[in-house]
Amino acid sequence: MSVGFIGMGNMGQMLVIALARSGALKPGEIVISSRSPAKLSQAADRVPGLQVAYTNREVARRCRTIFLCVKPGETQAVLDEIGPYISDEHLLVIINNTLLIPMMEERLPARVAKVIPSVVQQIGKGASLLAFGSRCTPEDHALLMRLMNAISRPYVITEEQARVASDLTSCGPAFLAYVCRALAGAARHYQPDLAPEVVEAMVRETARATCELMEQTGLTFDDVIVRVSTPGGVTADGIAVLDELLSGVWEQVIETTIRKENFKRAKVNL
Secondary structure, eight states, X not given: OOEEEEOOSHHHHHHHHHHHHHTSSOGGGEEEEOSOXXXXXXXXXXSXXXXXXXXXXXXHHHOSEEEEOSOGGGHHHHHHHHGGGOOTTOEEEEXXXXXXXXXXXXXXXXXXXXXXXXXXXXXXXXXXXEEEOTTOOHHXXXXXXXXXXXXXXXXXXOGGGHHXXXXXXXXXXXXXXXXXXXXXXXXXXXXXTSOHHHHHHHHHHHHHHHHHXXXXXXXXXXHHHXXXXXXXXXXHHXXXXXXXXXXXXXXXXXXXXXXXXXXXXXXXXX
C-alpha cells in the first residue's frame, strides 16, 4: 500500500513525519509531492526512505489513498492536474474545513473523507477529527482510524460539526497557549523577580498535571474548580473575576472562526 501526500507545508510534513515515526506507515509506503523542491528535500531528509514524486500526477497514478495538504486557494490547480488520473478507486482525504466533502465529490469520482489534524500530533498526542463522505467504505473508515489512532485520539464527527470541533482540537493549542501566556505574564508583572522560564514552566506543569488528573480520576472541569475553589478563599475570588470578565468571550471567539470560515469558503472555486 502506498499513501500519497500532496503538499509539504507545515501540516503535510507534520503528518508524514508523525505517521512514519509512529510506525503507522513505513517510509517506503509514503509518496510525497510539492511545488517547492526545497520542501520536498526537507521532508526527504527528515524521513529517510520515503518516496518523492516530482509531479502531483505521479502521486495520483501511484497511490489509491491521497492526503490533499495544500491551501484551499491552491486546490483547483491541483485538482485540474490530478483529475484525469482520479477514479472511484481513490480515497481523497482533505485536511481543512474550508473545503467541503460534497464540493470534492461533485468535482471528482473519488471517495472523499476529511481529517482535521492538530500540531500536537507531531508528538503523537491530542485529538484529531474524522468525517466521511457518502461514498466511503468500511475499509476507508478502518484505514483512517488506524492511521490517526497511531498519532492521536481520533473522533468521528459529522462535517457540520467540524468547524466548532476544530476550535477545540486544531485551534485549541493556540488558544490554550494564549491563555497560559497571559497567566504567566500577569504573574511576572506582580513578581518580576521570578524568572520567565520558571514562571512558564510552572504554568505548563500545572496545565499538564490538571489534564492528567482529570484523565486518571474522571474528574470534570467543574469538579476541579470546586475542589480548588474553597468558598471565601482566594481561588474562589479569582474565579469570580474570570466569570465577570470572560463572560461571552469564548462564544465570540467561536462565532468569529465560523464567520471567517464561511468567508473563505465562499471564495473557493473548484
